[in-house]
Amino acid sequence: EVQLVESGGGLVQSGGSLRLSCAASGFTFSSYWMTWVRQAPGKGLEWVANIKQDGSEKNYEDSVKGRFTISRDNAKNSLYLQMNSLRAEDTAVYHCARTTAGDYWGQGTLVTVSS
Amino acid sequence: DIQMTQSPSSLSASVGDRVTITCRASQGIRDDLGWFQQKPGKAPKRLIYATSTLQSGVPSRFSGSGSGTEFTLTISSLQPEDFATYYCLQYNDYPRTFGQGTKVEIK
Numbered sequence: 514e515v516q517l518v519e520s521g522g523g524l525v526q527s528g529g530s531l532r533l534s535c536a537a538s539g540f541t542f543s544s545y546w547m548t549w550v551r552q553a554p555g556k557g558l559e560w561v562a563n564i565k566q567d568g569s570e571k572n573y574e575d576s577v578k579g580r581f582t583i584s585r586d587n588a589k590n591s592l593y594l595q596m597n598s599l600r601a602e603d604t605a606v607y608h609c610a611r612t613t614a615g616d617y618w619g620q621g622t623l624v625t626v627s628s
Numbered sequence: 629d630i631q632m633t634q635s636p637s638s639l640s641a642s643v644g645d646r647v648t649i650t651c652r653a654s655q656g657i658r659d660d661l662g663w664f665q666q667k668p669g670k671a672p673k674r675l676i677y678a679t680s681t682l683q684s685g686v687p688s689r690f691s692g693s694g695s696g697t698e699f700t701l702t703i704s705s706l707q708p709e710d711f712a713t714y715y716c717l718q719y720n721d722y723p724r725t726f727g728q729g730t731k732v733e734i735k
Contacts, residue, residue, distance in 0.1 A: 618674075
């Protein structure tokens with residue numbers, strides 16, 4: 514069974530940093546693109562970033578470029594999102610998802626940025 | 629960026645109704661479109677990918693169609709468990725973009 518479990522969310526002040534993790538199981542992690550998607554409270558889904566199987570290609574949504582870094586450790590079956598210079602508008606539940614078209618999703622971890 | 633315009637933003641329907649949701653892309657995206665269902669407090673669940681391919685385990689009352697710039701999700705006979713919010717996603721180009729969502733409510 515495919516499982517994706519996010520962690521690392523919490524309350525942080527504006528300008529601060531957080532590192533999110535996504536632990537994957539039930540599939541060959543190193544064979545899939547992985548994606549981060551976020552959802553602000555009461556709002557719709559917003560694609561954030563994705564990363565190729567070997568980490569050689571990374572893509573970002575414009576508002577997070579230069580502040581967020583996606584990475585992965587295939588030996589640990591883990592996906593990461595390093596978030597720096599956080600802003601109030603980054604407040605959201607952050608989901609990791611398998612593939613570039615999101616066939617499986619984790620439940621998400623809540624990031625709250627206080628101003 | 630490719631804009632995905634989803635309509636309607638909400639609808640009220642009864643059990644057994646046929647429901648249609650549309651997504652229009654600001655430029656052609658071939659068939660690189662998926663549909664997702666999300667219930668409150670839950671992760672999104674993919675229903676359809678590549679415009680019309682049903683995800684394994686998804687009931688056959690869900691179907692997708694379209695090409696180029698106009699795409700449709702149809703629920704042939706709405707069931708109680710289908711009341712949720714639905715999103716389209718284009719994965720033809722970066723950044724990937726979602727539609728604004730359609731909330732399907734009980735009439």
